[in-house]
Amino acid sequence: MSIRVLVADDQGVVRAGFAAVIDNEEDMTVVGEAADGATAVRLAEELAPDVVVMDVRMPELDGIAATRIVTGRQDAPRVLVLTTFDLDAYVFDALRSGASGFLLKDVRPSELLQGIRVVAAGESVLSPTATRRLIGHYATTSVPVTGSGPGAANAVRRLDSLTGRERDVLTLIAAGLTNREIAEHLGIAVGTVKSHVNALLRKLGLRDRVQATILAYDLGLARPVPPDHCL
Numbered sequence: 001m002s003i004r005v006l007v008a009d010d011q012g013v014v015r016a017g018f019a020a021v022i023d024n025e026e027d028m029t030v031v032g033e034a035a036d037g038a039t040a041v042r043l044a045e046e047l048a049p050d051v052v053v054m055d056v057r058m059p060e061l062d063g064i065a066a067t068r069i070v071t072g073r074q075d076a077p078r079v080l081v082l083t084t085f086d087l088d089a090y091v092f093d094a095l096r097s098g099a100s101g102f103l104l105k106d107v108r109p110s111e112l113l114q115g116i117r118v119v120a121a122g123e124s125v126l127s128p129t130a131t132r133r134l135i136g137h138y139a140t141t142s143v144p145v146t147g148s149g150p151g152a153a154n155a156v157r158r159l160d161s162l163t164g165r166e167r168d169v170l171t172l173i174a175a176g177l178t179n180r181e182i183a184e185h186l187g188i189a190v191g192t193v194k195s196h197v198n199a200l201l202r203k204l205g206l207r208d209r210v211q212a213t214i215l216a217y218d219l220g221l222a223r224p225v226p227p228d229h230c231l
Contacts, residue, residue, distance in 0.1 A: 083102055
């Protein structure tokens, strides 16, 4: 089954280049192109792509706002955000808005294609190293889910639904560990880790490990790593 992709980028040459690379794959089809965020939002609803490759800086509506709208709809497509700079100040907001990961715009074609496949399969395109660097750099600027109010209460209730082992796995995900590393740390099988990950994502109502990481920081289960200590 072909992965339906929408490409959103305000630079025509870049957009055409990405589209050509994607369309050349047997398992992918570019169903539309957008030169601004507002068009990306409209086409995402009209064309029902599986994945939206979304640039951050675009006119009319930036990629963050567009991502928030696109992922907030029912049966939303996955969003893979593109950014010009590593640790772009907008990336953390994009992930909070529902993006399933990010790649640099100068990414190799093979990495872009792999990223689309991974996102389409329901996973996140954010390596453990990138997770540590990103969260370590920006989590200190986020507002933790603490105190009182509906948001805090709901978050705590969701966390209480986890078993002790699922909470352990969530904490280790936030630390940037892979499933194999988590398995070694806890002394359990990789398959068991995968089961725990799937269970905690379901209970918490999260899409992927990226959102799980953000929630863990919000709830105080993990602490930011100082940038100088990030890999």
